[in-house]
Amino acid sequence: MFKKASNNVNFVELEENILDFWKKENIFAKTLEATKNNQKFVFYEGPPTANGAPGVHHVLSRVFKDIFPRYKTMKGYFVTRKAGWDTHGLPVEIEVEKKLGINSKKEIENIGVEKFNRLCRESVMKYEDEWKRMTERIAFWIDLDNAYYTFKNEYIETVWWILKTIWDKGLLYNGNKIVPYCPRCGTALSSHEVAQGYKDVEDHTVIVKFPLQDEKGTYLLVWTTTPWTLISNAACAVNKNSDYMAVEFENEKLILNENLAESVFKDKQYKILNKFKGEELLGRKYEPVYDYCGGNKNAFKVIHGDFVSTQEGTGIVHIAPAFGEDDMIVGRENDLPVIQMVDEEGNFKENVEKFGKMPIALANTLIIDDLKERKLLFKIQKMIHSYPFCWRCDSRLIYYAKKSWYIKTSSIKENIISSNNEVNWYPEHIKNGRYGKWLENNVDWAITRERYWGTPLPIWEDKNGHKVCIGSIEELRKLGKNVPADLDLHKHYVDNIK
Ligand SMILES: [Zn+2]
Known part of the structure; x- marks a missing residue:
């Protein structure tokens, strides 16, 4: 044997x-x-x-x-x-872009989506x-x-069926949310994608003087790590429960958080005038350093923010709802305008005075110079911090307000968590560790990618804003006009269907 x-x-x-x-x-x-x-x-x-x-x-x-x-x-x-x-998806598109020697959405559209998608399919x-x-x-x-x-159509049709099922439950919606966004790729990234691209970089943080409207010669000392977002400033935030004070410095009256005065002034002499709670600043109006709010009466005032740190900066934070998650949340609570002055390629819009059509990275230093010239720059500092870059093309990501489709996963959170508790995980600590924590902090899933070579969303909208979600090819043929016989469920076909 x-x-x-x-x-x-x-x-x-x-x-x-x-x-x-x-x-x-x-x-x-x-x-x-x-x-x-x-x-x-x-x-x-x-x-x-x-x-x-x-x-x-x-x-x-x-x-x-x-x-x-x-x-x-x-x-x-x-x-x-x-x-x-x-x-x-993006990896395929990037390969084709490389082969064609192009690198923007505009160039793809010049070539034609149909041709571009054919090359993607071939590759x-x-x-x-x-x-x-x-x-x-x-x-x-x-x-x-x-x-x-x-x-293939049969796969995409399945995705459509899934989306339609979610739609019928009222869990698919279009919202204005802050997404990590790559201006080069012209697309929002998932948190998983963002996590792959952090690097330590040196940036300028600035402290800017916001003049109070009703008190000449008095300024709020406002801190920001992203000077370019000042163009879209809508408010500034303090922590209402924290201690603030007014000081006299070089013949001006400046307001900042008490805990941070020493780190802001270092060894320079200043005189404390009076102390008060942040609450007393709420509602105070200031002169905007840049004004693109379109006359919104709620803009340019002091609001409360739980997230305002009294460990760094000045304790007064510049708020641009178009460019930050916290900003968007307090913006909604306080009815602030979402001032989106950056286009999808990461350039300032044409109507931005002095910086129109300029890439934000370039504008950043020029904005600092501009503030200096107008005597509104109090201090500029270098800061090394961890910042996300696009894992595909290595461009700096920005946090950006975008219309996007979301699946309301937060509304079935309890259900998902109890299902996870029934799962055998190896190793076991993942269950309530990395994965469980992710479920606990679950936020709605942004599914829109705004690319060319991918599954198109099966949602059509008429002039009056009435929307319909299509769940199958059969349904599309029944309801749609111009549905070709050789239907291919990709953008260059689907966009022509009315
Ligand atoms: Zn990119």
Whole structure:
């Protein structure tokens, strides 16, 4: 029964012989046939992208994805293993842009979305053969012959059906929210994408003097880490429960948080005039340093913000609802205008005096100079901090108010958390750790990407703002005008359907 094994084994040859045997005898198919009437164990293949060559790190994930189905099959379960290919999205577009030597949405539109999408489609399976060879060589049993592709109509139609189901429940909405945004790619990024691109950078923070309207020669000392957002200033925030004071400094009266006076003035002499709670500043109006609020009466006043730090800056924070999550929240609470003066390519809009059509990065230093010239700059400091960059193109991200479609995941939070409690996690600490914490802090999911080569949203709107969400090709043919026979569910087709 036993045969003495050689101590001089050629492992590669051994593996190849077994792979040959599996192939010749159709072993994978036989395991499916033998278990087809048994209880199912469901495995979802998170699809890799085949427009890049497979790397060593893919071997690891594919081995994991093989171990569990293989084990369950050996235990007698019926485990179908449908392969899949992720063929959409920014990585594909960037490859095509590189090939064409272009790098903006405008250039894509000049070339034509139809042509651009055709090139994307041609490029997505560039490394399919390498992927297949690697998959077979590492003995990952998966049904490559019946793979799903995310660019195919039947896949997109499924996504439409999912969105329609969510729509019918009233959980799909269009909102004005702050998103991490890459001006180069012209797209919002997910928090997962943002987390991949933090770098330590040196930036200028400034303390600006905001003149109070009803008290000549008195200024609020307002702190900001992003001078360019001053163009969109709508208010400034204090912490109403914290201690503030007015001081005399170089013949001017300046207001700031008591705790921060020492770090602001360092060894310079100043005289304390009086002390008071932040509450007393609420509602005070100031002269805007830049005024693009369009006459909104709620703008340019002092408001309360829980988030206002009394550990750094001046304890008075500049608020631009168009460029920060906290700003947007207090903006909504205080009816502040959302002053969006930056276009989608990261340039100031044309009507911004002195800085129109200028990239914000360039304008930043010029705004500082402008404030200096107008004697409104109190102090400029360098600060090293961690800042997010686009993981794809290495551009600086900005936090940006954008119209975006959201899935209201926050409304089913309790449900998701209790489901998570039923899940076996390995390692176990992930369950209530990284993953559980993420669920606890769940915010609505921004699904809009505003790209060309991806799943188009199946929402149509008429002149009166009435919206309809389409859940299938059949429904689209029934309700839509200009639905072509050779319908391809991509932007260059779908945009023409009325
Ligand atoms: Zn980018």
